[in-house]
Every structure is written in structure tokens, then in C-alpha cells.
Amino acid sequence: MEIEDVRKNTKIVIDGVLYNIVDVDFTKPGKGRSIYRLRMENMRGSGVIDRTFRSGENVDEARLDTQNEQYLYREGDNYIFMDVKTYDQHPVPGDVLGIKKNFLKEGMEVVMLMYGDEPIDVTLPITIDLKVIETELSTKTATITPQMKSSVVETGYRVDTPSFIKVGDVIKIDTRSGNYVERVSTGK
Amino acid sequence: MAETEPERLARLQTNLRRRAVVHERIRAFFKERDFLEVETPIRAAAIAPEEFITPFTSEGRFLAASPELHMKRLLAAGYERIFQFSRCFRKGERGRRHNPEFTMLEWYRAGADYHQIIRDIEEMITAVAVGPGPKDEIKYQGQPIDLKLPWPRLTVKQAFLNAAGWDPLATNDSLRFDTDFVTKVLPAFSPGRPTVLIDYPAWAASLARLKPGNPLAAERAEVFIGGLELANAYSELTDANEQKQRFREAIEKIEKERGQTMPMPEKFLEALPRLPQCGGVALGVDRLVMLFCDAASIDDVMAFTEDEA
Numbered sequence: 001m002e003i004e005d006v007r008k009n010t011k012i013v014i015d016g017v018l019y020n021i022v023d024v025d026f027t028k029p030g031k032g033r034s035i036y037r038l039r040m041e042n043m044r045g046s047g048v049i050d051r052t053f054r055s056g057e058n059v060d061e062a063r064l065d066t067q068n069e070q071y072l073y074r075e076g077d078n079y080i081f082m083d084v085k086t087y088d089q090h091p092v093p094g095d096v097l098g099i100k101k102n103f104l105k106e107g108m109e110v111v112m113l114m115y116g117d118e119p120i121d122v123t124l125p126i127t128i129d130l131k132v133i134e135t136e137l138s139t140k141t142a143t144i145t146p147q148m149k150s151s152v153v154e155t156g157y158r159v160d161t162p163s164f165i166k167v168g169d170v171i172k173i174d175t176r177s178g179n180y181v182e183r184v185s186t187g188k
Numbered sequence: 189m190a191e192t193e194p195e196r197l198a199r200l201q202t203n204l205r206r207r208a209v210v211h212e213r214i215r216a217f218f219k220e221r222d223f224l225e226v227e228t229p230i231r232a233a234a235i236a237p238e239e240f241i242t243p244f245t246s247e248g249r250f251l252a253a254s255p256e257l258h259m260k261r262l263l264a265a266g267y268e269r270i271f272q273f274s275r276c277f278r279k280g281e282r283g284r285r286h287n288p289e290f291t292m293l294e295w296y297r298a299g300a301d302y303h304q305i306i307r308d309i310e311e312m313i314t315a316v317a318v319g320p321g322p323k324d325e326i327k328y329q330g331q332p333i334d335l336k337l338p339w340p341r342l343t344v345k346q347a348f349l350n351a352a353g354w355d356p357l358a359t360n361d362s363l364r365f366d367t368d369f370v371t372k373v374l375p376a377f378s379p380g381r382p383t384v385l386i387d388y389p390a391w392a393a394s395l396a397r398l399k400p401g402n403p404l405a406a407e408r409a410e411v412f413i414g415g416l417e418l419a420n421a422y423s424e425l426t427d428a429n430e431q432k433q434r435f436r437e438a439i440e441k442i443e444k445e446r447g448q449t450m451p452m453p454e455k456f457l458e459a460l461p462r463l464p465q466c467g468g469v470a471l472g473v474d475r476l477v478m479l480f481c482d483a484a485s486i487d488d489v490m491a492f493t494e495d496e497a
Contacts, residue, residue, distance in 0.1 A: 004280050026283025029374070030410055030420060031394050032366035033240045034280070052371055054363065055240070055280075056445075 001061040003036050003053045011043070011062035011115075014051070018043045018062050018115055043120055045095040062115055069112045069122075071104045079104060081112060081119070092119045102157035103128045103175045124175045129184050130154050132169045135161070193496070203481040203489050206318055210477050211273070213316035214293060223269040223295060228258030230275060234453040236395065237438040242279040242446065244288075251277040254470055255294055256395065257456040260424065263296050263466055264459040271295035273473065284485045285416060285475060287493050293476075296468035301423040302396070302407045305467040306384055309411055309419050310337050318480050328414035328479055331379050339382040339411075347385060351376035357404040360391045374415065382413040395431070396422035411471075413479055421469035428460040 006012065010021045019040035027035045034055035041048045053059070069081040069090075078091035079101060092112075094101050096119060103124055104110075111123040130153035147163040151171075159173060161180045168187020171180060191199070215225065231249040236257055244251040255274040262270055276292045297304060314335050317323045324335045345357050352368040377383040386409045390398055393406030407423035425431050432452070439450050477489040487493050 024283070026281075026286060027370045027374075028240070028281060028286065029366055029369045029417065030388075031238060031240060031392060032362065032369065035366060035370040037370070052367060054367065 001059060003055065003057045003059060004034070006036065006038065006059060011064055011120075012040070013060045013062045014040075018120070019049075022048060043115075064120065065114045066111050066123075067114060069110055071106060071108050071110060073106060074104075081110070081122075084109065090117075090119055092122070096120065097122060099178050100124055100175060102155055102178065103130070103173065104155060105130070126175060127172045127181055128175055129170050129172055130157070132161070132165055132167055132171060132187070135165055135167055196496075197491060200488065200491060203477070203483060204491060206481050207477045207489055209318050210316055210473070210480060213318070214273075214312065214473075217312050217315050218271045218295065221269070223271045224267060226259065226262060226267070226270045226272050228252075228255045228262075228272065228274065230277075232258070234451045234455070236453060236456075237435055237442055237450040238394070239438050239441045239445070242448070244277045244279055253278050254292060256468070256470065257453055259294055259296055259468070260463055260466075261456060261459045263298060263464065264462040268298040268464075269296070282494060284487075285478075287474070287486050287490060289494065289497075290486075291473040293471045293473050294468060296424075296466055298464045298466045300467035301465075302386070302409050302421050302467050305421040305423075305469050306341075306386075306409055306411070307338075309421065309469060309471065310339055313411075313413075313418075313476065316476075316480075326479065326482075328416075328482055329484060331414060333379075333414055334381055335413075339384050340378070341384045341386050342377075343387045343405075344385055344389065345387065345405075347373050347376075356392075357387075357389045360389065362392065365389070365392070374412070377412055377415070379414070382411060385410045385412065393425070393434070394422070395425050395434075397425045397427070416475045416479060417472075418475055418479070419469050419471040422467065424463065424466045424468055426460060426463045426465065428457050431460055432457055 006021055006024060008021055008024060012019050020043050021038055022041050023039040025037040036053045038051050039048060068084045070084055072080045072082055077094045079097060080089055080091050082089045100122055112119050113121040132151050133154050135151035136149045148160045149163050150158055151161040151165055152158050159180050161171060165171060165183060166187055170184040172182050172184050174181050230252050231246050232252060233249055235243055235250045235253055241253050243253050252274060253276055255272050259270060259272060272294050274292050275289060277289050279288060281288050314324060326333050326335060345355050348354060348356050351372045356365050387399060387405040388408040390404050390406050393408060396406040396408040399405040399407050409421045410417060411419040435452060442448050442450050474486050474489055478486060481489055483489050
């Protein structure tokens, strides 16, 4: 693809390394040619680099496919998914999943982004409902500002919640930030 | 959560009001100095052919990438001091400091050279400075900038020798020039002061005349504040033969590199022998507003960018 068409979140391959574009800085000095400075993050999880390109140059866009997969279980640092069409299983390292590994419920379906046979990322819903399995006792005194406390949901993820949340409540969590959004239902 | 249009436009209101103040003050500045505000076509049969500026076409005509040629035709007919706010269009130019459709301020002065135009730029920008704090001191993206006059002049030769270790007046290498400019020279400018870069290589003269006594340099200047390239000024080239030759070279390069056929701007070339000695400048109004609004992106000083239009 032409450098002009590279945008934030475009995936490209340079010397066999897969990068996600984090930032494109476009500069056009005076009457000169366009200069593109790309900040790119190595998608196999090791660092961010800057590269300069000029108008007219080309880069290889990574051909990525998506497939529907079901999350099965965790094995050490690997998260095991299964292609719902072929029943092929792939282990995905926790590093690749980042914060998203905290929101995987056994049996849930996700869209997996593949580079050849290699899982690159999973797409989760923006919010997910999870049951609270553990929480601190709330402090007695009611105050004007809502008190926050620490709770643990069924996937083992620890999140700050308002003090009124009890074990058994189902709460909504934003999977991008990992923050509590609201209570969906009360326990019992 | 994505911002809705009413939310975005509400957020931009302070900047858009400040933008209107900048426009008013610019008009007042030129009126006080007896400049005439003019308007020239947005669609034209021919525009200045530039190797790295790709124009939009419209029903067999070109959208203006700059009002320069028409303004010089007015000068050639005896209009001595003119200015214009004009909408300009440049294909593919999109980024934090670019939108393909943008507002250019150009002004021309008969009898002047680029030194006089640089003084105009200094006075105009300090006269329209808006925002909190004293007028000769602004803050852009966390960096205090001292606008006290005069602003330091730096030759292209010295800037490149200092930051990139070579002299572009002696070596015609436009690819290396552009790359080093962005990655080395611009980042080395003193952040707390404007920089007036003067005396461009003759091979990058464009529509500027060469420096009398130094055929390697052109009387061209660019003004930078806070890393923003704001204005490009010339002692205007008045030699029609030399101008035609430069246009011809540009047309050939464009044909070869973009496969686009650009016509020779004949009406302009016919007027050129009548053009008096003059100086002129093109200044990016959106970027000037960015500076006074402390805006990191051009998107924060336009109601509707290309993506929102």
C-alpha cells in the first residue's frame, strides 16, 4: 500500500515483523515532499519504534483474517481458544491478549484476528457482565462522595467498585479500560 | 465513547471565537496600512505547477492551491498593496497540521523585498496575538515563546550545517533536504523563539528571485513558531523567461512522476513583464490560530475538517 494510505491502527509488515501503527506524523516542509513519521508497535509484544517514509514509498500491509473462536480454558500463561468451524485449538499467550485476558469467560465466543496461523488479537464486546465472587465489607458511614472498594469478579480480575456491591451481584465492566461501569443485577 | 457532532462543536467554540478575532485583527492590520482586500478565483484554467503540490480538478479546471498567480496579475496592473484570505486545496495533505482544504492569507507589496515582508510578518503576528497573558509572550503546547521583535534570522546554509552537517546550497539533493529538514533541522530550532529561515537553495527557489551576487541562494524565507511552519515569503521573481523555464521543469517532473498534465500558466506569464519589483507571502491562517489557541491539531481550530465535512 502507499504510505499516504497508512493510518493509525493500520497493520504493516517490515522485514517479516508485524507492526501496528500507533501514530502517523505528517509533515510537508515548505515546497517539499511529504514526510511521514510512523510510530509502530511490534504486535508480538516487544517495543515501539519510529520510522520515516517519504511520499511515493510503499509499505506491505499485513493481510489479517478474522475467525470466530470460543474461549475454552487457561493453561499456565496460555489461553486456549477453539475455532468454532474446524474445532482447531490454539493457545494464545497472555501477552498478546493484554488487559483482555481478564474478561474471558469459559465458553464465550470472540472474534480472533489472525496473521496467517498466528493469533494477533481478540475482539471483545465493549462491556461485559461478570459476577462478583469476593469483595471487601463496606465501610459503615455514608458519605457524600461515593466510597470505592476492591472487588473480585468470576474471572479472577480485581476491580474498584462502589461500596454497595455485594458478592453475587453482576456488574458491567468496560473491557477497554477495565473499569467498573454499573451494577446489572443484585445477587441471591 | 465517540464524541457527537454537537459535543465536538461545543468543545471548539472557544477556539472558533478566537479564530474570528484573529480574522478581524488581520483585516484591521492591513486596512491601517492601506492594503486592499481582493478576491481571486478558486477554480482556474491554470495554476502554478509545483512538483510536490497535487491539485484537485473540477470540471476541467484546477482548484486553487494558492492565489499567488492571480494576485501577481493584479500587482502587474498597478495594485500596489493587496491582501486576501483564500480557500486553498491540496490533495492528500492531511495530518495534525494539514487539511486538504485550508485558509491561506497572502499579501503583496510593490517595491518591497523579502526583508520588508519578514518585517510585515513580525508586525502582523504580534499585532493580532490573542489569548491570555502579555502579547509578546505566548505559550504553545507547554513551551513559553518570546515574540519580542526582531525575531532571529537563520540562513538555510547555517541551519543545515549546524543540525545536519551539510550545505544544501552546494549540493542539490531535494530528497535529503526534505528528510533532514523534518528529522534534524526543524527539531533543532530554538523552542522559545520564532525562527526566520532565510536564503533557500536556488534549486528550491520556486517563484522567488535569486539573491543578487549569490546565484546559489534564493530570496525566500519561512517563518516557524512552536514547530509550526507558518509563512513562506519571497522577493518575487519578475523575469518571465526564468519563470517560464522553472515552470517548464516543474511540468516535466509532474508529468513524469504523477502522470498529470499541467498547462503552462500563460496569462500569468504574459502579465509578468509588467510586475513591479515586489515581495509577497503566503501564511497558513489555520496554523496561526492553532498557535494562539494552544491547539495541538488543526482539527481543533476548524469546525469541519475533511473527515467531518
